[in-house]
Amino acid sequence: MNSVSIQSEKFLDRESSLGVLLMLPGLILLAVFLAYPFFLGIWLSLTDTRIGMPGEFIGLWNYVDLLEDEIFHQTALNTMVYALVTVPFKAVMGLGLALILNNQIRFSNPIRAFIMLPWIVPTALSSLGWFMIFDPVFSPISWLMIEMGFIDSNINFLGDQLIAVTAICWVNIWRGIPFFGISILAGLQAVPPELHEQAAIDGANKFQRFINVTLPQIKGLLMITSLLSIIWTFADFQLIYVLTKGGPANQTHIFGTYAYQIGLFGTEIGMAAAITLYMFPILAFFSIILLRYMRKTA
Amino acid sequence: MMVGSDKQKALQIYVPLVVYTLLLLFPFYWMGVVSFKPTSDIFTLDLNPFWVQRFTFENYQYLFENTEFISWMWNTMLIAVVSTALSIFCSICIGYALARLKFPGSDFMGIGIFLVYLVPPTLLFIPMAEVIGALNLFNTHWALILTYPTQLIPFASWLLMGYFLTIPKEIEESALMDGCSRIQILIRIVLPLSVPGILSATIFCFTLCWNEFLYALIFMSSGDMKTIPVGTVSDLIKADTLFWGSLMASALLGSVPVAFIYSFFVKYYVSGLTASAVKG
Numbered sequence: 001m002n003s004v005s006i007q008s009e010k011f012l013d014r015e016s017s018l019g020v021l022l023m024l025p026g027l028i029l030l031a032v033f034l035a036y037p038f039f040l041g042i043w044l045s046l047t048d049t050r051i052g053m054p055g056e057f058i059g060l061w062n063y064v065d066l067l068e069d070e071i072f073h074q075t076a077l078n079t080m081v082y083a084l085v086t087v088p089f090k091a092v093m094g095l096g097l098a099l100i101l102n103n104q105i106r107f108s109n110p111i112r113a114f115i116m117l118p119w120i121v122p123t124a125l126s127s128l129g130w131f132m133i134f135d136p137v138f139s140p141i142s143w144l145m146i147e148m149g150f151i152d153s154n155i156n157f158l159g160d161q162l163i164a165v166t167a168i169c170w171v172n173i174w175r176g177i178p179f180f181g182i183s184i185l186a187g188l189q190a191v192p193p194e195l196h197e198q199a200a201i202d203g204a205n206k207f208q209r210f211i212n213v214t215l216p217q218i219k220g221l222l223m224i225t226s227l228l229s230i231i232w233t234f235a236d237f238q239l240i241y242v243l244t245k246g247g248p249a250n251q252t253h254i255f256g257t258y259a260y261q262i263g264l265f266g267t268e269i270g271m272a273a274a275i276t277l278y279m280f281p282i283l284a285f286f287s288i289i290l291l292r293y294m295r296k297t298a
Numbered sequence: 299m300m301v302g303s304d305k306q307k308a309l310q311i312y313v314p315l316v317v318y319t320l321l322l323l324f325p326f327y328w329m330g331v332v333s334f335k336p337t338s339d340i341f342t343l344d345l346n347p348f349w350v351q352r353f354t355f356e357n358y359q360y361l362f363e364n365t366e367f368i369s370w371m372w373n374t375m376l377i378a379v380v381s382t383a384l385s386i387f388c389s390i391c392i393g394y395a396l397a398r399l400k401f402p403g404s405d406f407m408g409i410g411i412f413l414v415y416l417v418p419p420t421l422l423f424i425p426m427a428e429v430i431g432a433l434n435l436f437n438t439h440w441a442l443i444l445t446y447p448t449q450l451i452p453f454a455s456w457l458l459m460g461y462f463l464t465i466p467k468e469i470e471e472s473a474l475m476d477g478c479s480r481i482q483i484l485i486r487i488v489l490p491l492s493v494p495g496i497l498s499a500t501i502f503c504f505t506l507c508w509n510e511f512l513y514a515l516i517f518m519s520s521g522d523m524k525t526i527p528v529g530t531v532s533d534l535i536k537a538d539t540l541f542w543g544s545l546m547a548s549a550l551l552g553s554v555p556v557a558f559i560y561s562f563f564v565k566y567y568v569s570g571l572t573a574s575a576v577k578g
Contacts, residue, residue, distance in 0.1 A: 015400060025391060029448060263424050276424055
């Protein structure tokens, strides 16, 4: 008896030290390349640092200046549209895709693999494909629409603010459809078939069964997928960098691209850090909702 | 009767499926078509642009002979492999510690790690550039090898922790009784049982490394140190001329490896992707 308790005490002792030891390699990396830059960013945002020039503490002036910057207003609005308005489109089109894939389909595995491509491949490269599809002169969409007699001259997809924002949002939706589709599909396959059978016996038609049986079952998943998508696209960069670089006339920036322009072209590191930190409360807000939601469903 | 229901199925399932497939795959088709056209055929409005009239490999030849594409390929591969290996090692350790060991702060670490997963590179790239500069790592592979894991470790640890938790505790307890150490148990029992989880974490990490853009854009400025996405976007697009053919060839070739890996391990990737949502 005695020796067992001594052994277990020794073991408990080893467990806590081993736990800390195992955490160390990852935590060191996260401390140096995540936590430290985060706090350094907060400090930089409170200074007037420029590339190659150490700055001085200026309090909240960068944040105040941004509130009066019209390009920043446009940037904040664009980011909201880009991250939030696109979600219902991704969700509905992803749901449609999932409902189709949930049937017995021939070649379903290769189809699934191909359909995931927009989500899998580097966004910078697929955006480059779209960049050419949106070319002001050689766009195949313009060519086709002229051939069919819908329009007389080429569409200037990325040169007009409203069309450019629409085009950017479309590429974002296009990339997100497979992610929503595959996530929702996993949820659909977890719906117990008995529920559908029971509802069918009770006389519910296909549409009613979808509303009353399927939808409540996948609601949580839909919410989590949407929140993840919002958080990721909110902090996007490459898609817009490739398509418009924030142009024309700085009208299509989101936080990431505007900070890049101010910081790396304008060399105003302090100001750029302030732009990125404006994202923080919003990201934190959505992250906390996500965390709560996941705990509730757990 | 049979024919009727087949027709109905075709209308309700296969027609929308074809529409979705066309919509989702058109950009890749377009890249392929452009990449096999001679330049004169790309810059004309007289030919049907949706088809290759005169087939050529000259764009691919240009890409391999006149650009640094091969260096980009090598850089991307090297960085992705080393960074993934480093991340998986750290994540196995963290995942196991969180799943099985009690230590000071272990409860709070789980949530901490998850929240860190939601910190995007866009939030950190400005100060990160200062850190990389201070460490003298600009234009070195290390700049990316060391920074990518911060995006990979949180999710991979979390995924693996979930996986380790599904392994019955009793197996480990009896091995402990037999005198195995925790490390031996981890290596000989837990890891072999967790191969699917490790595979999906690996695929997840590798694709993310391969696709990363922002850090690579900022940390790698010399032409031969770039990764494929950054090299293609910044070195093939020159101000005056657009080499559409080789641009599209590069975009397509740069997408192939991840598409290839993914199609082999589609099951693991999907389970990794949805693990959070379904299990959560």
